[in-house]
Amino acid sequence: MEIRDATEADWAQIHPFYKRIADEGRTYTLPPGETSDEARSYWIERVPGRTVVAIIDGVVVGSAKMGPNRPGRGSHIATASFMVDPDRQGEGIGLALGQHVVEWAREAGYHAIQFNAVVETNEGAVRLWQRLGFRIIGTVPEAFDDAELGLVGLHVMYLPLRERAG
Known part of the structure; x- marks a missing residue:
């Protein structure tokens, strides 16, 4: 697996699974039915942010x-x-991307990483982030309207990257 910076040309491959995930309404607070341009403007980060892709066999x-x-x-x-x-899913892609982000944040000098909205019923993601050392520091009750389950909580998850000063 290769992880590299996303290019404009990658959007054509990202958008189909982005749209599928957003429209399923189970793991992201994204509005269903976004246009490709709306989705791209949300997903493709500008400096100082960064967007990467994971590639297997091209x-x-x-x-x-x-x-x-x-x-x-x-x-x-x-x-x-x-x-x-x-x-x-289940091929270790999320783990590889998670490890990449943690290392990037450390190298960039960030103090910690905070995930603002991990859907509590997204058990695979919660387990993955905990495996990488994140902990749940709070849950906002009924903050996510799951397309199947209705109102469920959103976890705030946190990973310190450096020792706390003084």
């Missing part, structure tokens, strides 16, 4: 976007979002 099978969680005085904390083609 095919984009996953993507991650990362950058500062907040601007200004919150910019020392990173955040990220991940999508893996549903037809390729």
